[in-house]
Amino acid sequence: MNDNELSTMVRESVAGIRSSTPVDQIISRGHTVRVWRRRVPAAAGALVVAGGAALGVTALAPPGHTPSGKAASRPAVVQLAAWTVAKQANGDIGITIRQLQHPAQLQATLRADGLPAHVSFTGNSGTVCQPRRVSGDIALDIYRFLERNGSDVITIDPSVLPSGVGLNIMGFPSGSSGPVAIGIQTVYASRQCTG
Numbered sequence: 001m002n003d004n005e006l007s008t009m010v011r012e013s014v015a016g017i018r019s020s021t022p023v024d025q026i027i028s029r030g031h032t033v034r035v036w037r038r039r040v041p042a043a044a045g046a047l048v049v050a051g052g053a054a055l056g057v058t059a060l061a062p063p064g065h066t067p068s069g070k071a072a073s074r075p076a077v078v079q080l081a082a083w084t085v086a087k088q089a090n091g092d093i094g095i096t097i098r099q100l101q102h103p104a105q106l107q108a109t110l111r112a113d114g115l116p117a118h119v120s121f122t123g124n125s126g127t128v129c130q131p132r133r134v135s136g137d138i139a140l141d142i143y144r145f146l147e148r149n150g151s152d153v154i155t156i157d158p159s160v161l162p163s164g165v166g167l168n169i170m171g172f173p174s175g176s177s178g179p180v181a182i183g184i185q186t187v188y189a190s191r192q193c194t195g
Contacts, residue, residue, distance in 0.1 A: 029140050078109050085109045095154040097182055100171040107195075115158045116166030116194035118187065121173070129168045129193035134186045138162065143184055152182040166194030 077086045082101035086094040093113050095106075100121035107119035118129050134142070141160040146153040156167065166189035172181035187193055 029136070080105070085113070087113050091157065091159055093156045093158065095156065095169075096148075096151050097154070097171065098151045100173060103171070106169075110169075111195050113158070115156060116161070116189040117169060118166065118193045118195075119169045119171075121171035129166075129185075129187040130190070131168075132165055132186050132188045134162060134165060139186065142186070143167070145182075145184075154182065154184070164189050166190075168193070 077084065079085075080102060082097070082099035083106055084094075084096045085106065086096075088094060093110065093115055095110075097106075103119040103121045107117055110117040110119070138160065141157060143154055143156045146155075154169075161167075166187050168185040168187045170183045170185065172183065
């Protein structure tokens with residue numbers, strides 16, 4: 001048996017198998033898992049899960065709020081040198097993180113867009129956020145990772161978040177001038193964690 005015959009036999013044996021999961025979703029999930037495994041040191045992950053040191057919650061009001069407490073409109077795109085947040089027409093929120101700077105402003109911007117979020121660029125969220133597991137399929141629908149030009153690009157669909165669930169977005173300092181390492185964790189939405 002040569003290679004061509006073997007390839008033909010394998011192709012014929014799996015010809016009737018069909019997947020209900022779109023190929024793009026499989027590829028996106030694989031990329032997310034590879035990025036997470038490659039970029040997040042095991043020690044930092046253990047610290048996040050264990051709770052680590054307590055981190056103060058910022059008391060800043062989200063940008064775009066008036067003294068009356070009613071939200072004023074804000075631009076569809078908020079851009080700093082460190083990161084950009086773009087609210088898309090379909091409700092998705094696109095986040096590009098180039099540098100681990102200004103986490104409080106990023107957190108306030110995401111909350112102003114209706115996303116219950118906690119942002120920490122120290123590699124842990126302390127005890128203010130409690131992890132909440134969601135199925136892998138739901139996680140794939142909530143957020144997707146891409147890497148473009150050395151920056152992490154995250155697309156989040158807030159409409160898919162289950163009730164009572166928020167996101168903990170963590171940046172992990174690398175100590176080098178290479179790309180930043182970002183991780184996302186689903187957490188219980190609470191006043192202390194997600195505002």
